[in-house]
Amino acid sequence: MSKIIIKTEKLCKSFSNGGIQQHVLKNLDINLIEGDFTVIMGSSGSGKSTLLYAISGMDKPTLGEIDFAGKNLAELSNDQLAVFRRNNCGFVFQQIYLLDNMSVLDNVLASGLLINKNKRELVQKAKNLLIKVGINENSWSKFPTQLSGGEAQRVGIVRALINDPRILFADEPTGALNSASSDNVLDIFTNVNGNGQSIVMVTHDMKTALRGNRILYLRDGVICGELQLGVFSEKENVERHEKLSAFLTEMGW
Amino acid sequence: MLNVMKNSVPSLQKWGGKMEIMNLAIANIRKSKSATASLFIFILVAALLLSIGLMVITQVNAFFDNKAEQLKDPHAIIMMDNKSYHSRYGEFIANYPGVTGTETEEAIIMNVAKFDFANSELTSSAAIFNADNHRNIGTLKLIEKLDNSSANDIFIPYIFKTNGGYELGEEFIVNYQNKDYAYRIAGFFETTMMGTTNVGLMKFMLPETPYHKLADQLDKLATGMVISALMEDKIQSTKLLNDFTREFPQTAVGETTSYILGLDIEMVKNVSTLTINIIAIILVAFAAIIVFVSLIVIKYRVSNSIEDGMTNIGVLKAIGYTSKQILSSIIVQFVLIACSASVAGVVLSYGLMPLIGSIVSSLSGLVWYQKFDMFINLITIFLVASCIVLVTLISAYRVRKIQPIMALRGGISTHSFRKNYFPLDKTRGGLHFLLAIKSAVANAKQNIMILLIIIALTFASVFSVVLYYNIVSDKTAFVNLFGTEPANVMITVKPDTDTNDLLNHIQQMEQVRNVNIFDLITTKIDGRTVYTNVTDSYNQLENNTVYEGRQPKHENEISISWVVSNQIDKGIGDTVEVQYGTETVSFLVTGLSQSIGNLGQVAGLTMEGIQQLYSEYEGTTLYVYLDDISNKSFIQNVQEQYGDYIVETLDIDENIESQTGMYTAAVFAVMVIVLIITVLVVVMILYLVIKTMIIKRKKEFGIMKAVGYSTIQLMNQISISFLPVILIGVTFGGVLGYFFTNPMLSVLLSSAGVKRLDFIVHLPIILILCIGILILAYVVSMFVSLKIKKVSAYSLLIE
Secondary structure, three states: OOOEEEEEEEEEEEEEEOOEEEEEEEEEOOEEEOOOEEEEEEOOOOOHHHHHHHHOOOOOOOEEEEEEOOEEHHHOOHHHHHHHHHHHEEEEOOOOOOOOOOOHHHHHHHHHOOOOOOHHHHHHHHHHHHHHOOOOHHHOOOOHHHOOHHHHHHHHHHHHHOOOOOEEEEEOOOOOOOHHHHHHHHHHHHHHHHOOOEEEEEOOOHHHHOOOOEEEEEEOOEEEEEEEOOOOOHHHHHHHHHHHHHHHHHHOO | OHHHHHHHHHHHHHHHHHHHHHHHHHHHHHHOHHHHHHHHHHHHHHHHHHHHHHHHHHHHHHHHHHHHHHOOOOOEEEEEEOOOOOHHHHHHHHHOOOEEEEEEEEEEEEEEEEEEEOOEEEEEEEEEEEOOOOOOOOOOOEEEEOOOOOOOEEEEEOHHHHOOOOOOOOEEEEEEOOEEEEEEEEEEEOOOOOOOHHHOEEEEEEOHHHHHHHHHHOOHHHEEEEEEEEEOOHHHHHHHHHHHHHHOOOOOOOOOOOOEEEEEHHHHHHHHHHHHHHHHHHHHHHHHHHHHHHHHHHHHHHHHHHHHOHHHHHHHHHOOOOHHHHHHHHHHHHHHHHHHHHHHHHHHHHHHHHHHHHHHHHHHOOOOOOOOOHHHHHHHHHHHHHHHHHHHHHHHHHHHHOOHHHHHOOOOOOOOOOOOOOOOOOOOOOHHHHHHHHHHHHOHHHHHHHHHHHHHHHHHHHHHHHHHHHHHHOOHHHHHHOOOOOOOEEEEEOOOOOHHHHHHHHHHOOOEEEEEEEEEEEEEEOOEEEEEEEEOOHHHOOOOOEEEEOOOOOOOEEEEEHHHHHHHOOOOOOEEEEEEOOEEEEEEEEEEEOOOHHHHOEEEEEHHHHHHHOOOOOOOEEEEEEOOOOHHHHHHHHHHHHHHHEEEEEEHHHHHHHHHHHHHHHHHHHHHHHHHHHHHHHHHHHHHHHHHHHHHOHHHHHHHHHOOOOHHHHHHHHHHHHHHHHHHHHHHHHHHHHHHHHHHHHHHHHHHOOOOOOOOOOHHHHHHHHHHHHHHHHHHHHHHHHHHHHOOHHHHHOO
16 A cells, blocks of 8 residues: 655745746645655756755745645744754755765764764764765765765765655756766665655656656646656666656657 | 057056956945945944044143143242242242243132032142232133122132033032132133142132132131243243252241142143043054954955955956956955045044043043144054055965966865864764864864954953953052052141150041051152152051062161152162251162152152151151041041041042042043944954855855754854854953953053052953853854845755
């Protein structure tokens, strides 16, 4: 039995731009399932990132409700949202956004220590995760500017995972990476999803989207299509590619 | 035509270049409006204080001299009782080289008169003149007067209005020999001579009728003669008085009923302008601190703007701007701010001068007229602007060394030797505390700036509070500077009384802790007239004025002040010739003392010592120290029991209170100015630094918010990151203030005769002040960092 982790009802998000109201999300009703690797696709300006940040508690909706694990995010204050995010969400950004003045390990711990009391255990956990994503001990004391883009993004993923989030949110996580680094990052995503980690990812890259098991297509602020791809498997990649290609063509991609 | 073209093209280019530099500078100013505004205020305050301080220092002497000239005040006066007067005195003065005019007139002279002054009783000698007498020297110039007249009118010095709390038409009571003489204040007059409470002699004027009425009421002893003299060179007035006393030595030693008093304008000017000068010096010193703060802020701003604008510098260099042009745009930016702010500060100083003028008036009893002083204004602007240009130039010089490609890459060199201080995995302590400490270390340069500023401001605050505490709250140390013995009541004994016998009797009275003979007589030491204290044993006194060596113990010993020591070129171990009356004896100098009073010209002899010069000397003044009884009650008791043996009693505490009242207001004003500026600077520095920090670290704060840090957690991190440096700064400043306030004040007061200063540095007050600055810094940083609320994680992501 699949469990709904996020449910939105009539979710609207508008921006005022020079006195002109721009309705980015329009009465959106979606359900996100625990354990899924959900990919949100759509053309530029379709509202993908806006939707991601609204359902992750990074931004407040204009209207509507967001039920995230039983909490209505629309009713929370900014600081309540911050506490909610630290306990339930992990974020991976296209621009990576590591803290420049902290070492790799400190970047991870700065997030982990927010909710973990046992520092020794947490440090060990951080080190294990870093090793797992291929960041060896030599790099732990480096500063972000001393890392390659791929390395920095893998540190970003460890930071997002350190607090065992209910959902890992990723906004174009491979957008600034080369091909090899992108594969590396996507393998990590596939791995953690295989271990039960829910992921919601925004992308406009087909290769990246293939990692997901559920594709949602957004156009003009509404979900206009959905594709069930099933769990990622390297062997079925050609079939998945064709299926996704057909879906995207149908959506007007 | 061709020639014109040849000449005009380079000049147009040059002009265009200048325009570009100006445009760049203005663009930089526009980009950082609030930082520019705070810097503008710093420089404005510095220029304001500097302008006021310099104007007062440079104008106060001329002001006093001009007043003396306008008022036709005497440059020297000698007054004496009728018995002591001799017509030869007038002839001597009139024939003295350099004397341009002299007048001799009768006056009522009260040796010890009492009147209320600033809610206390002031004891002073009083010279009361007939206002209707014709005179060319020391004419009556009324500042305020009543339109009508009455039979009991009196004209009193202006200081009674500015400091004494009197108004026109009010009753003024003079108490002389325990009898009250009541008058109506018909006018306040200005005078440079005998117009203040701190020379021990005050001038009053009575119209013809009340003057004669008073003269008739008093015994003949109160009528005396006053010889006034005007000199070509008023500086010679001191010499005139010295030569007069040398020519006509006072032979009536030991008598309290006969006297000759002398005052010269140089001495009076020194006494009247001393406090004004000290306040002006403090203002200038504080202006220097503010300039120093501004320079540090500018250094910080320049370094920051170079770092922030590194890419822009790269672009400018890449498209062909020279380092000189870029450097010029930075310098022009700060020169524009410095010049406009210092001009505004100078203009504003004229707005504040009436306040300073009122302080000058309350200290001198003279009406201050502010003059426009272009020279000082230009000096102020030049000093401030040139310091700023110099610091800007030094700070911005590194622009020359930056290669365009390095600048385009944001100035990051290929190697980084940064160290990860306080790693979160190994360092003990709470997360937010550790993050705050990391931030403090990462911003070391900026924190050094804050550290220096906080040290300077804390020191200035401690200095001003110590000054206030010692001059207003616990005056013991301040009063000691004047060489005053801190007893409670002074008793002047009648000449035919056995002083020691009376001393023993008073000593037996209840609530009397101690009684000492403590006389102040005039002797000549190596030919110079010196005020000399005489007592049985200096160990019994509570104020030891000797700062080097010791007070005399034996009959052949003497202590002299360092002023006298300099004048006669003698020190400890030397022998001096002391003359009293007709006798002269050699004494060994055992110590050097200090005193603000009597122009610092004082000495100390033992009773046995003075008895070598005048064997019948017994002493005429008793200093009484009391416990658990009011001075008034004791005076009443002693008058009842021993009134027949007493000429006069004086409530020393009340007299000190009234004499030091004028300093209270001035020092309070200084303290308030210093504290207000301290608060202002702390607030502005933190505002400037935290605002810049939030702008620079906007991305970092956005990321932290995204991963779950709340606004209050980040605000606390920011505030706590400043606390260590503020704590260290406050501690250093407090310690410096604790140990160096006295030495610094000694330097400031050295011209007044002070070598060693023992102001009470009250530790709890310093602690409270330091904690106050710390709390202020924390509250301000929390308040300013509230801006972080506006940094939303989302806005960061959609940037």
